[in-house]
Amino acid sequence: MIPLRPNISAMAGYVPGYQPPDISSWIKINTNENPYPPSPEVVKAILAELGPDGANLRTYPSASSWHLREAAGLVFGFDPSWIIMANGSDEVLNNLIRAFASEGEEVGYVHPSYSYYATLAEIQGARVRTFGLTDDFRIAGFPERYEGKVFFLTTPNAPLGPAFPLAYIEELAGRCAGMLVLDETYAEFAESSALELVKKYDNVVVTRTLSKSYSLAGMRLGLAIARPEVIAALDKIRDHYNLDRLAQAACVAALRDQSYLAECCQKIRETREWFSSELRAIGYDVIPSQGNYVFASPPDRNGKRIYDGLYERKILVRHFSDPLLSHGLRISIGTREDMEKTLAAIKEIG
């Protein structure tokens, strides 16, 4: 018998959204990727970083990713000592659990949101507690004083779409005895962010990613913003060369091109609003979304039927078998043309 730790034997492991091998033959709107390419500055920076015949790849990248922290600091209005860069925000979510929750201690999050938090907690041997949502989009039964070591709040919520109001998040920061991690993966598509709370509350961490709004899911770039003591702890835990040279070059170039980011996000927000109202016009229930996706349910509340119909037409959306979500679909916002085709296919399926 292989002497695995019992929690690893018992866990199922996370199943990410499907990446078909023939991506270009699909309208792929299942994993909240950006339909637009990254800033043209990104490609230039990657090519320059390679050096003649790729010579720069011989040497290790910067271990601290310091230029990235500086570039991110300018974008977010923080000193670089408040920022850590990560190989996707998934890496920093993992390291937050490793830093704050020992075996048997509690990690909490809202269900439905990002179930990878549970996988990461299981690996650590931490206990997982989930909380539901009320009809007015608050956390059901959240204690006056929450004693868990880490609480993850996905805002805007994925897969549903709404963001939690700043005043409510601030109230939660005061109620958490442990760390409150605000997973702002989709913040650039939203009307507001809770970033300012990091300066006000020493237990608040905000995570961001370049996967969605910056069109860089393939480079694996994320970050966390928190007090320097928290960042120093996370720096002890991470792999010392957690970001490769090309990812570092891409990251700085993308962060410096804020006008390209703003343009892309604006197009996606406009398409999101257009697509939502078209779906509502044919009887779909669409939750108002602040992300680059919508959660929409057909009138017969049979999400799987629509998923299958779209799949047959080479349109890939996300259907969750979870009973709380199986009536609907999470549909990422592609280009206007992608969404026009998706709408036509949905009408055809009926």
Ligand SMILES: Cc1ncc(COP(=O)(O)O)c(C=O)c1O
């Ligand atoms: C809520 C949420 N958090 C984190 C992530 C992970 O993002 P990254 O690509 O930065 O690892 C995702 C990806 O879909 C997500 O939806």
